[in-house]
Amino acid sequence: MKLAMIGLGKMGGNMTTRLLRSGIEMVGYDRNVEVVTKLVETEGMIASSSVADAVSKLGENGEKRIVWLMLPSGEPTEIQIQNLAEILAKGDIIIDGGNSNYKDSQRRGAWLAERGIGFMDAGTSGGIWGLENGYCLMVGATPEVAKTIEPILIALAPSKENGWAHVGPIGSGHFTKMIHNGIEYGMMQAMAEGLDLLKGKTDFHLDLAQVTELWRHGSVVRSWLLDLTADALTEDQELSSVAPYVADSGEGRWTVMESVEQGVAAPVLTLALQARFRSQDATGYSYKLLSMMRNGFGGHFVKSVND
Numbered sequence: 085m086k087l088a089m090i091g092l093g094k095m096g097g098n099m100t101t102r103l104l105r106s107g108i109e110m111v112g113y114d115r116n117v118e119v120v121t122k123l124v125e126t127e128g129m130i131a132s133s134s135v136a137d138a139v140s141k142l143g144e145n146g147e148k149r150i151v152w153l154m155l156p157s158g159e160p161t162e163i164q165i166q167n168l169a170e171i172l173a174k175g176d177i178i179i180d181g182g183n184s185n186y187k188d189s190q191r192r193g194a195w196l197a198e199r200g201i202g203f204m205d206a207g208t209s210g211g212i213w214g215l216e217n218g219y220c221l222m223v224g225a226t227p228e229v230a231k232t233i234e235p236i237l238i239a240l241a242p243s244k245e246n247g248w249a250h251v252g253p254i255g256s257g258h259f260t261k262m263i264h265n266g267i268e269y270g271m272m273q274a275m276a277e278g279l280d281l282l283k284g285k286t287d288f289h290l291d292l293a294q295v296t297e298l299w300r301h302g303s304v305v306r307s308w309l310l311d312l313t314a315d316a317l318t319e320d321q322e323l324s325s326v327a328p329y330v331a332d333s334g335e336g337r338w339t340v341m342e343s344v345e346q347g348v349a350a351p352v353l354t355l356a357l358q359a360r361f362r363s364q365d366a367t368g369y370s371y372k373l374l375s376m377m378r379n380g381f382g383g384h385f386v387k388s389v390n391d
Contacts, residue, residue, distance in 0.1 A: 089152050148176060153182060193205070202226065296310060323373065
C-alpha cells in the first residue's frame, strides 16, 4: 500500500516510521523541512514539498489515493480537508487522525461524500510510545472505507487482532476517543490526589517511589499511568522543577458538554476537568503529578517553575 502523511510531529512522525517499518510505502509532508529530511534519510520515506506534491506522488488520478492528516484540531484540519477536496478525486480517502470534535467529523464526512471522497475519523491513542508499542485506533467510517484502510490500521496497532476497531459510522471514532480522554482525566486526577494525600502524611515518612512501584504488581489500580508515575517519582519525588500547571487539550471539555447534552451524570469527569482549570491559578503537588503524567504518555509540554 501507499499512503501520504500530512503532519510529521510527535505522533505523525512516529506513525510514519512504524508504517514504513511494516512495509507500507509512505509519502510525507511537514512544514518543518528538517523533520522530513530526517525521515527520508533514516527510514526511507518519500519526501514532498507541499500537500499537492504529496498527493501527486501517490499515483495517477484513477488510482485510490489515501491521505492521513495528523494536524491540530479545528481550523488547521478544516482548511486542509477543504484544500484536499480540490485536488483529490472520487474514490480517494482522507483520514483525520487528530483530536477533532466528532461533530466536525460528521459534517466533514457528509461534505466529502457529496464529492465522492471517502472519509475516516481515527481516534488515535498511544502517545510518544506508539512507535514501539503500537497505537490504539478507534475508527469511524463506512464499511467500504474501513475495509480499504484495514491493512494500515493493523500495521499501526499493537497486533493484528488487538488495539484497533471499526467502531461505527463516521464520527464514532472521534466520539469514542473523546470519551476515552475524559475517562483518562478522571483516572489521572484520582491518582494525583491520592498520592498528594500520601505525601501529606509526613509522620509516616512514606516513600512514594516505593509505594507506586509496589502498586504496579498485583494491585487493582495498576495501569500504564501508574507505571509512568512510578518511573518519574523514582527520579524526583518532589517534582521540584515542574510547575503545578495542567493544560487541557479539548476532549475533556467536549466530554463534559456531551454529558450535559445527554443529561447523563458525569461528576468525576467534570470535576477532573475543573481541577485542570484550577491548576492555572493554584499550587499543589497533585497538579505537578498531573503535568508529569501528561508528559510521560504524550510528550506534552511541562511548564517549568522558571517559565
